Amino acid sequence: MVFDKMELREVEVWDGNFAAAQALRQAQVDVVSAYPITPSTPIVEGYAKFKADNYVEGEFVMVESEHAAMSGCIGAAAAGGRVATATSSQGLALMSETLYQASGMRLPIVLNMVNRALAAPLNVNGDHSDMYMVRDSGWIQFDAFNPQEVYDLNLIAFRVSEDHSVRTPAIVNQDGFMTSHTAQGVRPLTDDEAYGFVGAYKPMNDMLDFEHPVTHGVQTEEDWHFEHKARQHNDMMTYVVPKIEETFEAFEKLTGRKYNRVEKYDMEDADVAVVCMGTSVETAREVAKEMREKGIKAGVVGIRVLRPFPFAEISETLKGVKAVAALDRSAPGGAAGMLFNEIAGSLINADTKVILSGYIYGLGGRDLTKAHLVDLFNELQANADAGKILTKQQQFIGVRGPKLAYL
């Protein structure tokens, strides 16, 4: 079957969802198996429309749940095809069992996760609860801060995930509504450039290769299970990281757009810094610039790759910074926030002394305003001036009612 190519303008005005759908089209995904959920629905809807309009030569499998959606992806990936899907929140929760199957079976799949709060109370808006829930599921996790990055990281994710040294599924995160439903300028590649970058799918141990029969989804008890999991982790730590770096470099050569596992903004001489993810990174960058005009040397660190976690890069980046805030957009459930813990871990044995404080913010889509960030940078500067933390180690930003502070 012959499919049509699409003429795109130099700058398109796309929201994050449509940017993802366009990237799936250009990657010529063989199978999308999906069950729709807000706010990720338009991604698979967009792909389905491209298929109906003859812009893709793939299969769209409609299933009865997210568990079945990922199961369909696993089957298709094991059969030997390029596979993708999208989900959010409760959909991801229902899918979570099968995420571990996909990574354990070393199947390259690209999952667009449009980050949304988890019920109860029910809420369709953006926070990072779903992203955090599957952070140890063995998937690579990229994080986009705007629609352009959603598009770019999808193309990058296929190339990394499908590489034969990697063979690990990848999630591309974007903020529900704040990115997924926010239209901004996106500079797309042509269909040929994009497909050329992702490359033709090269199967490995595919079940449809009848000349070389293989078994997928085996059982191992204490005899081999640990070795499998250790190998999976080893490959994350040793093969995935350089493959990501190499792919970021190739993408920069093609587009001029440079990605880093840790994104640093105004960090060269920063006294105070905020570490966060999603759209908050960009708002914080704008505020950091404004703080510099007021004489506070502010910087921002964005986590581009959450898994494998950029442990050494974080401690290197924060060297010389006096006070750092870790911003977690997920209810911590009786602990410090995830980023607080990861950053603390990366700093504890490093030759650097940083005052680290954690903040929970933005749950259920609660706005993170520039005014919040101004207060935050001022608080960090006060810590830096005092040479010690003047507040509790965990605070909340933007929640109504009495001030909450712990630890």
Add this chain to the structure above:
Amino acid sequence: MLEIRWHSRAGQGAVTGAKGLADVISTTGKHVQAFAFYGSAKRGAAMTAYNRVDDQVIMNHEKYMKPDYVFVIDPALVMTTDVTINHKDTTKYIITTHMSTDDLVKAQPKLEGKEVYTVDCIGIANETIGRPIPNTPMLGAFMKVSGMYDIEFFKESMKRILGKLPQKIIDANMIAIQRAYDEVK
């Protein structure tokens, strides 16, 4: 930075209008952002949509906004919601209503002393497009009030954006845009 807040009911096309406006502006080399507050997204529920326009890449993702323009595309929302929230002294209002500007300001004292323009986008849409979808006429009125672009350039741009619709509907939208441009006061 130019900032616009739309007051609408879900289903009246504020999101499409905001995205369409962003698309037109983007073709002139400016940077744009268009987004909305959906809530539980029930048809008919009051909602807001937003535009940001700047010469620089737009980094700010906060939902909080002190708008330069407020568009109200459902007449009742002037009475049932506070369309003046987070306003500044220079905020301009373009409001869909069958009333005159004076009568509207008398009916809603919060608008007193503010720069208010009125146009009956619902009536225009009903008479031209045949459905009460007031988003494209509102943009016609905005072109007049702001003087942002020549109306012919704007209509040509909107033709491309509405490209997937039947020709009859596109033509009706062009008349609606022009009428709102001519009739806004």
